[in-house]
Amino acid sequence: MSKIDLHMHSCFSDDGELTPEEIIDRAIKNNVEIISISDHNSVRAVDRALSYSKNKNIIVIPGIEIDCTFNNRNLHLLGYNIDYKSKDFYNIEEDILSQEKKASKEKVRLIKEYTNLNIFEDEVIKRSSNGVVTGELIAEILLEDSENRKSLILKPYLEGGNRSDMPYVNFYWDYFAQGKPAYVPIKFISLKEAIRLIHKNGGKAVIAHPGNNLKDKLDLIDNLIEEGIEGIEVFSSYHTKEQIEYFYTKAIKNNMIITCGSDFHGKTKPNIEIGRFKFDPRNISIDKILK
Numbered sequence: 001m002s003k004i005d006l007h008m009h010s011c012f013s014d015d016g017e018l019t020p021e022e023i024i025d026r027a028i029k030n031n032v033e034i035i036s037i038s039d040h041n042s043v044r045a046v047d048r049a050l051s052y053s054k055n056k057n058i059i060v061i062p063g064i065e066i067d068c069t070f071n072n073r074n075l076h077l078l079g080y081n082i083d084y085k086s087k088d089f090y091n092i093e094e095d096i097l098s099q100e101k102k103a104s105k106e107k108v109r110l111i112k113e114y115t116n117l118n119i120f121e122d123e124v125i126k127r128s129s130n131g132v133v134t135g136e137l138i139a140e141i142l143l144e145d146s147e148n149r150k151s152l153i154l155k156p157y158l159e160g161g162n163r164s165d166m167p168y169v170n171f172y173w174d175y176f177a178q179g180k181p182a183y184v185p186i187k188f189i190s191l192k193e194a195i196r197l198i199h200k201n202g203g204k205a206v207i208a209h210p211g212n213n214l215k216d217k218l219d220l221i222d223n224l225i226e227e228g229i230e231g232i233e234v235f236s237s238y239h240t241k242e243q244i245e246y247f248y249t250k251a252i253k254n255n256m257i258i259t260c261g262s263d264f265h266g267k268t269k270p271n272i273e274i275g276r277f278k279f280d281p282r283n284i285s286i287d288k289i290l291k
């Protein structure tokens with residue numbers, strides 16, 4: 001257990017579940033003392049979280065997780081202690097939301113074409129958040145259908161299957177992530193631009209779960225450091241012991257901010273809980289974030 005968790009998502013992320021208030025209550029129940037709700041391209045949870053946390057035994061750091069790209073690779077950049085009232089962040093959310101809405105029907109078409117499973121566009125759109133269809137929502141709807149559950153395609157995601165620990169997000173990673181059959185490209189800003197935006201608004205730029213995004217090219221972290229990131233989310237639910245040591249060493253060598261985060265979402269990632277991830281309190285840089 002960690003008393004610090006700087007990466008979690010509320011219902012203001014298209015794949016999140018809980019309200020900001022529910023997030024705070026859950027964190028307190030888990031004995032977490034410092035948090036940051038870092039929603040996808042959105043700061044709308046921050047004001048509510050700060051207001052609700054007053055007079056409670058918890059510190060809330062304003063945050064965001066911005067989708068961005070570097071050398072055609074999609075990345076997630078965390079921004080901490082930002083001016084969350086800046087129009088810049090609302091403009092990003094509006095742009096991404098517009099693109100995601102346009103991409104939603106294509107996601108349904110592609111997965112139906114690739115798998116031949118029963119899924120209806122109208123139902124998916126109706127159940128979506130703000131008209132944005134996610135791979136996780138599609139997985140949830142597919143797995144609810146008794147006929148679909150007979151398909152060998154979905155067998156790994158059913159109880160006892162090798163992808164059943166987190167079926168919804170695993171289905172997303174297998175079919176909708178970058179390079180997968182039902183992936184629909186979204187035009188994200190560059191890593192350089194995302195860093196500039198965070199700095200412009202007084203924040204610190206920290207690369208999120210690099211082991212999950214860089215995969216077999218972990219040495220790309222050196223290029224990201226050259227681009228101007230100030231910190232690395234070293235301790236993550238997704239990182240192996242070896243990855244933790246690798247990124248910890250990189251961060252120390254380059255005098256960087258070291259952070260930790262669960263990436264809690266709720267039902268889409270049921271095995272991930274606030275404050276529960278591989279953690280070692282070495283040099284966690286709260287003071288550097290708050291400067």
